[in-house]
Amino acid sequence: MQLTHPNPAAAFFTSAPARAVARLLRGLDRLAPRLSTRLALGLFFTPLPTKRLARGRPVPAPWTLSELPFENGHLGVWQRADALPDAPRVLLVHGWAGDAQQLRAQGDRLLAAGLAPVLLDLPAHGRAGGWRTNLGQWVRALFAVTARFGPWQGVVAHSLGAVASAHAMARGLPVQRAALIALAPPPRLFLSWFAAAMGVGEALAERMQRRIEQRVGVEMAQFDPAWLAPRLKQPTLLVHDHADRTAPLAGSAAMAEGAAQAVLLRTEGLGHRRVLQDGWVLQQVERHLAAQ
Known part of the structure; x- marks a missing residue:
């Protein structure tokens, strides 16, 4: 796959320890490709930065936090007491x-509109258990939280969470309406970015793909807009910023073009994360989800 966007993974490997890991991975890839693939997968499945900072932040009233047992750990579930x-x-x-x-700002806004927001800490993130995770596990987590708290009037999802949510909806997750914000690129492209950032060839990305598909049990192509869009039947609002340096706008554009009931809103100057706090975006998402 060609790299059609500046490599956002490179920013995570600029520190001295990260460069040392990259050198180790390059050496292993020449001498022991199977071992280098295992090391690369461990790095790829570990969220950076880790969740330590998120764990230290207090739970602000009137939000409450509970643990939902999931696989070998738990998910973090946030709700408004009121x-x-x-x-x-x-x-x-x-x-x-x-x-x-x-996503608390969006949740507060949805509550004011008469909806009940449920915020989720996915595996290895926030207050959830674990330190490593993958996209297939995220999809299973969405079905697990839905079995306890669903069905849903709507889903609001950001970046890779939007990819997981779209896949879950394509698999039958009971959702009436969806808002997908800063949709992440296809996972296969991330593999190419990761291998390039580590200074290893595309052969590593191909080996990682095969191992991931074996572990998850789903072909990576099923997380691409080309596969997801025709299966996305819900009215869907896609929000994406022109200045997003992490996720190319092209992914959301392709999803909007291929889905039956999708609308794409383009923003300017909000990037990949600030779009979650922008007042106009919060309003558009609220209006979309509250519509009958």
Whole structure:
């Protein structure tokens, strides 16, 4: 796959320790490709920066935090204590290396509109258990939280969480409406970025793809807009910023073009994360999810 966007993974490997790991990986790849693939997968499945900072932040009232058992650990589930018990529920999903609290502003706004927000800390993120995770596990986590708290009036999801949410909806997750913000690029492109950032050839990315597909049990192509869009039947709002240096706008554009009921809103100057706090974006997402 050609690299059609500046490599965002490079920023994570500029420190001296990261460069040392990259040198080790390059040496292993020449001498022991299987071992280098195992090391690369360990790095690839570890969110950077880690969740330590998110764990230290207090739970602000009136939000409450509970643990939902999941596989060998637990998920973090955030709810508003003042939400009406019979209000339609909306699930809010963060992206890679993010956490639930990034979506509190949107959750507060949805509560004011008469909805009940449920924020989720996915595995290895925020207050959830574990230190490594993968996209297939995220999809399973979405079904697990839905079995306990769903069905959903809507889903709001950011970045890689938007990819996982779109895949879960394509697999039957009960959702009436969706808002996908800063949709992440296809995972296969991330593999190419990762291998390039580490200074290793595309052969490593191909080996990693095969191992991931064996572990997850899903072909990576099923997380691409070309596969997801025709299966996305819900009214869907896509929000993406022209200045997003992490996720190319092209992914959201392709999803909007291929989905039956999708609208793409383009923003300017908000980048990949500030888009989650922008007042106009919060308003557009609220209006979309509250629509009948």
